[in-house]
Amino acid sequence: MIGYTTVGTNDLEKARGFYDALFETVGAKRLMQLDEGFTGYGKEMGQPMLCVTPPYDGEKATVGNGMMVALQADSREQVDALHAKAVELGGADEGAPGIRAPEEMGFYAAYFRDLDGNKLCAFKVG
Secondary structure (H helix, E strand, O other): OOOOOEEOOOHHHHHHHHHHHHHHHHOOEEEEOOOOOEEEOOOOOOEEEEEEEOOOOOOOOOOOOOOEEEEEOOOOHHHHHHHHHHHHHEEEEEEEEEOOOOOOEEEEEEEEOOOOEEEEEEEOOO
16 A cells, blocks of 8 residues: 655765665665655565655755654564664664564564654564
């Protein structure tokens, strides 16, 4: 159902470096890059993507309160790797990897923020 989602940035080249290295962890890569800065990451075209871009209106990018992008991982090890890579790249820890309640749901997740403060979650169910 989701085609792509976007997060804003105030430093496009720094953001691209962060996401290039972060998504390499899970076999995703930069799939598109438009002249105005819109940059899309994913595993292949036609699949969901996360895009980073300066705001279209030219105003400063800000973080939406309550807004978060969740990245589905193939394993708990990938969740761990994404969280560790984000922090290594200068992102902020928002919740270490682990099972979230209710335990029977089997929702294993980690939370972090990118260099612009956008909140992301890496998760694996089961």
